[in-house]
Amino acid sequence: MLISYNWLKDFTNLKDSPQRLAEKLTMAGIEVSSLEKRKDDFIYNAEITPNRPDLLCAKGIAREAACLTRSKFYDPLSSTVDTQSIGGNIDIEVKQKKACPRYNATLIKNIQVKVSDEKITRRLSALGLRPVNSVVDITNYFLLGWGQPMHAFDYDKIEGRKIIVRYANKGEKLLALDGKEYELDETILVIADAKKPIAIAGVIGGVGAEIGLETKNVLLECAGFDTILIRKAARKLGISTDSSYRFERGVPVTSVGEIALAAASFIQKKAGGKIIDNLDVSNLQVKKVTCTLRFSEIKRILGINISQDDVKKILVSLGFIIENEVQDSLEVTTPFFRRDVKREIDLIEEIARIYGYDKMPSTITKVSSGQIDNYKSLSGVVDETIRFAFKRKIHQSLCACGLNEIITYSMISDKESAVFGFKSDEVVKLQKALSSQQEIMRPTLLSGLMQALSWNINRQIDDIGVFELGDIFINQNHKFTEKLNVAFGLCGRKYINDWKHKPKEVDFYDLKGILEDFLDHLGIKDVQFLECEEPYFSKGAGAKVNYKNKTIARFGKLAAEVISVYDVDKDIYAAEVYIEDILGDMCLKKKFKPIAKFPAVTRDLAIIVKSDLSTREIIDKIRVTGKHLIKEVTLFDVYEGKQIPPGYLSLAFSIKYQADDRTLIDEEVDEIQTRIQKVLVENLKAQIR
Amino acid sequence: MLKEIKELQKTAFSELNKAQLLEDIEKVRIKYLGRKSKLSQILKGLKDLTVEQKAEVGKVANIFKRKISQEIEVKITALNEANLWPKIDITIPGIKNARGHIHPITKTIYEICDIFTSLGFNVVEGPEAEKERYNFEALNIPLDHPARDAFDTFYLKDDLLLRSHTSPVQVRVMEKEKPPIAIIVPGKVYRPDAVDATHSFMFHQVEGLLVDKNITFSDLKGTLSVFLRKMFGKEVKVRFRPHFFPFTEPSADLDVSCFVCNQKGCRVCSDTGWLEVGGAGMVDPEVFKAVNYDYDEFSGFAFGVGVERIAMLKYGINDIRLFFENDYRFLKQF
CATH class of the missing domain: 3.30.56.10 (Phenylalanyl-tRNA Synthetase; Chain B, domain 1)
Incomplete structure (x- = not known):
């Protein structure tokens, strides 16, 4: 303002x-x-x-x-009219007494509308209001000077010379002073004449009864309206005026009479004419608001000692009335223009505000009752703290894998959610979206991931690894749920800007490696990798991770239909982990395992097997056969081509043998190795190389 | 013959001294010590000498051999050592492991939370999709009140909205727990604002709440001063300015002195010398009433800061959209 x-x-x-x-x-x-x-x-x-x-x-x-x-305050307002002496010339009917607790109208006849004098036009323009004419300007002058919105009607244009305060009828229209026609309904309070609305109460006047240079007789309205009603009307019609802005927040009705007459006198002075009548329809009983202010409470809330005298001085100079004073408290009445002050705490704020926040001391407190018992009672809070610690661990873990964190908008388009396979009854829509690009609460983080990848690829940044940790929103079995997910994705090459290693296109196994490392870091052990048919992955390149019979992650190469939605035509490898489902199993605690005391023996084993045999099965067989003496089985080479018949693969494993209680001898290791070879040959039709 | 050997020794040493490269030294070695060396040539004449002479010449020849070999050794070692260093061009860039980067918003959230956890606060989070009661009513924000204008909201369905601030979590925690409570709440919030350089319909806040016996406005001032100075530097000044929030009374805006211009006046602080970074206040009795806390027994303060605002000030970022575009050239700077 x-x-x-x-x-x-x-x-x-x-x-x-x-x-x-x-x-x-x-x-x-x-x-x-x-x-x-x-x-x-x-x-x-x-x-x-x-x-x-x-x-x-x-x-x-x-x-x-x-x-x-600490200056003097006075109000220069004065009226030259005795309100008691007049009446009987104006016809007002307030049909909605609750919506319009006070309606004051003044009739001024035989005026001469002119251009306002310099002082008024200067003040109005300085504060951003366009001068109109001597009558309208005075209503605005009182709005800016005394905060009372008023409206002046051309009395002769009021049909039937009658003012009715009522709700609009459905279908009624009003061409307002802003040049727009508003369609009204029965929730909108209007000022009407005998036939039609001539103003939207408290919001804007109509063109019909507008004051012009030809206006002779003026009916000046000064009223009080229900705040909520005005707010709803203004919002519904999509307008905000200086008048509605003030009525929404509350204009005191107590002073309506005085201001009306003062304004009327002012008009009389500036535009001539004579005040013929003033009618005040009031359904108002102003309640006195009084509350007790304890000095001990000032001290308890603000932490300062402020003298009784200073407290009184502050309150009185703000217009409060000290009704009564006892040793440790004051009885204070709120002035009518301060409806925001109703409680003791409101008075304390007034004191703090005027006393000066900067004069108050700064202290730091310990949570006083921070004993163990009380922390126990905060158990719910402590769980939450652990959740935050897990999130942090996730950030650190993925960052350590070389991925960059992204944060994308939680809302996505309909098209995006559909391409990831979500049906319309599974997703949660915004009731009023800002745009069709952001109308659905994301049911997956993969959409945001694609947005970020697309943004970068479109800017010639092609070698990317990113992750996002955030909530997704879905209707699961018709129940709304918000869950924590993490997604990460790779595209382009690794070892770039590296003169020593050749750049290499990232692939499925780069992604899987990060996922394995990540789950291991979170303490999620014994997971199963299975094929997954989700159509948002390329055929044969999708996988899922099961843990305790639940799918906790899906990953793979994104299908062409998905990436084309984002205008991307590069291979994208992406994973999404349903963190919420494993939060309970995640483990921040680590337990130390003693380092092996006896040396390990490593033997290599190269075999040729049919290429559709799963490596997992081979490793399982090796482990089962070697039992606890096998500490590690590592696949270190995969080969197909020359010397290997088509449809077969050569696999090379390195097997680490170690006993906890003794040094293994060669014969013992040889014996197991031979047994493993035999099992592989017999059970998996492997051929030893 | 002795003379010849002495001559030889002289030239050999002078040639060796001149030799700069390993090849040159090798040439010297072959020339003077090889099978067809001059020395061998000279020693061929040994057979014509007497036993005494033989012994004498042999001794001298051996000394010569030993000396020159030693010298060659020394020279080769020195040369090898010298060669060891120039072989590595230390200006070639090292081989780096790909390093990931944490988003500046997350970084800022961690920084804020770490300061408060060091002061004894616990980190709590709440849902982004929230009930009306938690977002509004319990926080003393009545329906159809201008105070609600500042909290324009996205609705998902009846009684389910995207929280417009992190304050609902205050209520959720107080409903569940009894004081003392000292929590810090980071999270995403949403308001239907059109996107431009300073507005976003999604952004992040960190909320704090401390409730106990005898918590005063002075504690609010002290605690938040510590926070702001840890965050922005010891030298910044902190200012508490009266403001209005429906859920606190008295309420304050938090300002720090502009560290861009040192309060000389600049665009960032609109020439005011101060930067607004958040809001705070003493918990309003109405909020305590909503969670059945006894206002006469407990008091507390609450505060909230905008994470984007703080990150933008801290890192000198001038457009809020950069946070959500996720441009690699942006992400890799943090």
């Missing part, structure tokens, strides 16, 4: 410089974000928090400024 420094001086004998005042306002919660010199004035741009509608005018800011600078 814009504030004129000079205007503040109408209300207070300010002595502080504009800069100094801006600082003080900022440090009292009215953040002045910029200050601009304009001719002989200074214009502040300040942020007014939604709890302080009283500050949406010069008077409100001036009151605060007077308090902060």
Whole structure:
């Protein structure tokens, strides 16, 4: 909101410089974000928090400024009319008394609408309002000066000379002063004449009863409306006006009468004419808000000792009334314009704000009751802390594999979720998406992974390894679930920018190696690798990992249909691990195993087998045959080609033998090795090379 | 003959001295010590000498042989040693293992959480898809109130929305646990803002909450001053400015002195000399009421900071979109 420094001086004998005042306002919660010199004035741009509608005018800011600078505060407002003496000339019917607790109308006749004088036009323009004419400008002048939105109707254009405050009928329309036609309905409160709406209550007036230079008689509206109602109407119609902005936040109804007459007098003075009548329809009982302020509570919340006198001074200068004072507390009544202050804590905030946050001490506390018992009661929290530790471990683990972390948007397009095989009843849609690119909560992290890969590939960055750790959202058996997943992907080559090694295209086994390492690092042992038919993997190049009879990961080469959605035509190898399902099994604890005391013996074994035989089966056979003496079986060469018949593979294993209790002798190892060879030949039709 | 040998020794040593390369030394060796060497030639004449003379010449010849061989050895060793170094061009880049990088947002979150865990806080997370009660009502944000404007929200279905701040986790924890509570809550939040250099519909926050007996606004100031100075450097000034949040009372905005311009005024701080980095306040009694805490017994403070904002300030990043584009040239810088 814009504030004129000079205007503040109408209300207070300010002595502080504009800069100094801006600082003080900022440090009292009215953040002045910029200050601009304009001719002989200074214009502040300040942020007014939604709890302080009283500050949406010069008077409100001036009151605060007077308090902060210890200056006097006064209101120059005066009316020359005696409200008691008139009545009977205006016809008003308020049909919705709750929605419109107060409606005040003043009839001024025989005016002459002109251009406003220089002082008013200058002030309005400085604060961003376009001067219109001497009547409309005065309503705006009171809006900016006293915070009271008002509306002036051309009395002669009001059909039947009757004002009705009612809800609109469905289908009614209003051509408003902003030039737009609004379609109304029965949730929107309107000011109507005998036939039709002439204004949307508290929001905007209609063109029909607009004040023009030809206007002779003016009906000046000064009213109070329900905040929620105005907010809903403004939102529904998609408009926000200076009037609706203030009504939404709350305009005090108590002062409506005085301001109406003061404004009317002002119009009389500036545009001539005569106040004929003023009618005030009020259904309002203003309740006094009083609360007790204990000094001990100030100390308990703020941690400061502030003298009783200072407390009283602050409150009084902000317009609060001290009703009663006993030894350790005050009885305080809130002024009508401070509806935000209702409780003791609200009063404490007022004191803190004016006393100055910067004057309060800085202390640091230990959680007082941090005994073991109490930490026990925090068990739920401790579990959560471990979850965070797991996440950190995942980050470290994948980073150590040379992958770079990415963070992608949690919303994806319909097309993306479909290409990864999710049906529409499995995914969770946003009710109101910002765009079709982001309308579905991601059911997989692979989509974001592809987005990131695509972004880079399109910028000639082709050799990539990335991972993302984040939540996915799905309807599982018609129940909404949010789960933690991790995904990683590779494309292009490794050993690039390396003069010693030749670059090598990454493949399935690079991906699998990372996955194996990763699971091992998390303490997930004894997993099974199985083929997987998911259509988002290329045929024959998809796999899954089972653990305790559950699939905990899927990985492989992404299918052409998938990557084409992202305009990518390179081979992408990607994995997704369903972390949520293994969190309980993940292990941060490590247990030390004694290092073997006796030397190991290593023997190589080369065999030729049919190429469709799974290597897993061969290794299992070797291990079963050699029992506990085999510590490690490593596949170190795979060969097909010359000397190997088609349909066969040559595999070379290195077998490490070791006993825990003695040094193995050659004969013993030879004996086992021979037995293994025999088993492989007999059971797997292997041929020993 | 003795004279001849002495001559030979002289030329041999002078040639050896001149020899710079291994080949040259080898030539010298062959020339003076080989089977067809000059010495052999000279010694062929031995048969014409007397026994005494033979012994004398033999001795001299042997000394010559030993001396020259020794000298050759020394020379070769020295040369080999010297050759050892120039063989490695130390300016050729080393062979690097591919190093992964943690996203700057994650890095910043860890940094913030580490500071608070060192102060005794526990890290807690909550769901991104949240119930209305936790996101709004229990935090004293009423429906249809302008205070809600700042918390515009994506809805998934009735009573399920994407949290617009991390504060719901406060309520979740307080509902489950009794004080003392000291938690720090990192996470993603969502608000339907159009994307530009400073706005994103998805971003990250870190929320904190401390509830116990006798927690005061001064504790809030002290704790957060420690945090901000650990985060931004000992020399930064910290400022607490009154503000409004529905779930705290009194409330404050957190500012640090602009470390870009040292408060001389710059674009980053809009010439104010201060950078807003978060919000804080004493937990509002209404929030305690929502979780059945006795306000007369307990008090506490809560705070929240924007992770992107902090990361942007810390690393000098000028566009929030960079965080979510995941450009390799960006990621590899952290």
